Amino acid sequence: MKKYVAECIGTCVLVVLGCGTAMLVGCDAANGSGYLLTALAFGLTIVGMAYCVGNISGCHINPAVSLGVFMTGGIDSGDFLGYVISQCVGALLGSGILAIIFGAGGVTDQTGGYGSNGLAGVNGSPIAGLLVEIVLTFIFVLTILGVTSKKANHGSFGGLVIGFTLTLVHILGIGLTGTSVNPARSFGPAVAAALAGNTAPIAALWVFIVGPLVGAALAAIVYKYLED
Numbered sequence: 001m002k003k004y005v006a007e008c009i010g011t012c013v014l015v016v017l018g019c020g021t022a023m024l025v026g027c028d029a030a031n032g033s034g035y036l037l038t039a040l041a042f043g044l045t046i047v048g049m050a051y052c053v054g055n056i057s058g059c060h061i062n063p064a065v066s067l068g069v070f071m072t073g074g075i076d077s078g079d080f081l082g083y084v085i086s087q088c089v090g091a092l093l094g095s096g097i098l099a100i101i102f103g104a105g106g107v108t109d110q111t112g113g114y115g116s117n118g119l120a121g122v123n124g125s126p127i128a129g130l131l132v133e134i135v136l137t138f139i140f141v142l143t144i145l146g147v148t149s150k151k152a153n154h155g156s157f158g159g160l161v162i163g164f165t166l167t168l169v170h171i172l173g174i175g176l177t178g179t180s181v182n183p184a185r186s187f188g189p190a191v192a193a194a195l196a197g198n199t200a201p202i203a204a205l206w207v208f209i210v211g212p213l214v215g216a217a218l219a220a221i222v223y224k225y226l227e228d
Contacts, residue, residue, distance in 0.1 A: 003057035004082050008090035010049040010061035015094025015188050018042040019115025023102060026110030027174050034110070035174050042179075043167030050159030058148070059159075062182040063087055064216035068141040071220035074148075084184075091188025099192050116189035116201035117178040117208045126207050129177050133211025134218070136169040137181040141219035149227065180208035181215070 021041035025034040050059045058074070060066045063084045070080040095114055102109050122128035143165045147158045166181070173179030180186040186208035190201035 003079075004086040006053035006057040006059075007061055007083050007086040008093070010053050010057070010059055011087040011090030011184050011188075012094040012097070013049060014042065014045050014061055014182075015091050015115075015185060016097050017045045018185070019094070019111075019189050020098050020101070022111050022115040022178075023098065023109045024107065027178065035171065038174060039167045039170035039179075042170050043163045043165075045163075046166050047159050047163030050162060054159060057083070061087060061090070061184075062212075063184050064137050064182060064212035065141055065144055067213055068145055068216040068220040068223075069148075071217060072145055072224055087184035088187055091184040092191060093188075095188035095192035098189075099196070111178075113193035113198050113201045114189040114196070115178075116193050117180045117186045117204065118201060119177060119204050119207065121176040121178075126204070129204070129207045130211045130214075132173060132176045133180055133208060134215040136173050136179065137212040137215025138219045138222075140165055140169050140181050141216045142223055145219060145223040151227070177208070181212050183209040183212050 018038070018041045022034075022038040025037045027034050027038055046059070046061075049061060053059050058069065060069065060083055066075065066080055066083040066087070069075050070077070075083070098114055101107065102114075119126060119129045122132065144162055147161050169181060170179045173181070186201075186205060190205045190208075193200075194202045
């Protein structure tokens with residue numbers, strides 16, 4: 001149970017700090033600093049959580065990562081299900097915290113939807129959005145599988161490598177889809193946005209569930225082939 005609590009907390013923190021930063025600074029293409037601050041917020045949160053709860057749960061805080069680890073034999077089906085549920089609950093809690101902060105505090109949400117993902121950067125094309133999420137998630141999960149492999153020898157630097165890789169994929173992906181690579185991270189803000197009257201993120205949510213899961217599955221298949 002403790003590892004599920006750890007996954008819930010980690011995902012909650014990711015949504016609060018990552019999506020919260022996006023809400024505060026915005027992700028407009030004309031404002032490059034907003035891109036970088038948001039990318040760093042997500043990446044640095046992963047670094048912090050990796051050294052905080054990594055020894056408890058592995059710090060997946062992402063259903064796509066859990067799928068990749070499951071497919072490569074790192075966790076069993078029971079843990080996979082428990083992780084995904086915990087991550088989604090954590091994302092909802094994080095989104096609820098943001099709703100309270102930004103609603104009660106009168107802070108303007110620069111994203112218009114609690115940091116939720118969308119398809120505006122790919123001209124509304126779900127196919128293009130799927131491709132972006134598949135490719136970025138593939139890169140991210142493949143990195144995680146390599147860094148956390150028993151054959152790897154990265155010492156205590158694994159969390160840094162993973163966090164910087166998440167930052168990197170965000171730098172490219174923010175202007176395209178907002179960068180999900182994490183179905184739970186997309187789920188929580190989309191629900192919060194829908195409750196606030198903005199249903200667009202919910203309508204596009206399937207892209208940010210299917211894309212990351214397909215990317216993670218491909219990463220697991222490729223990594224198992226390369227490692228064997």
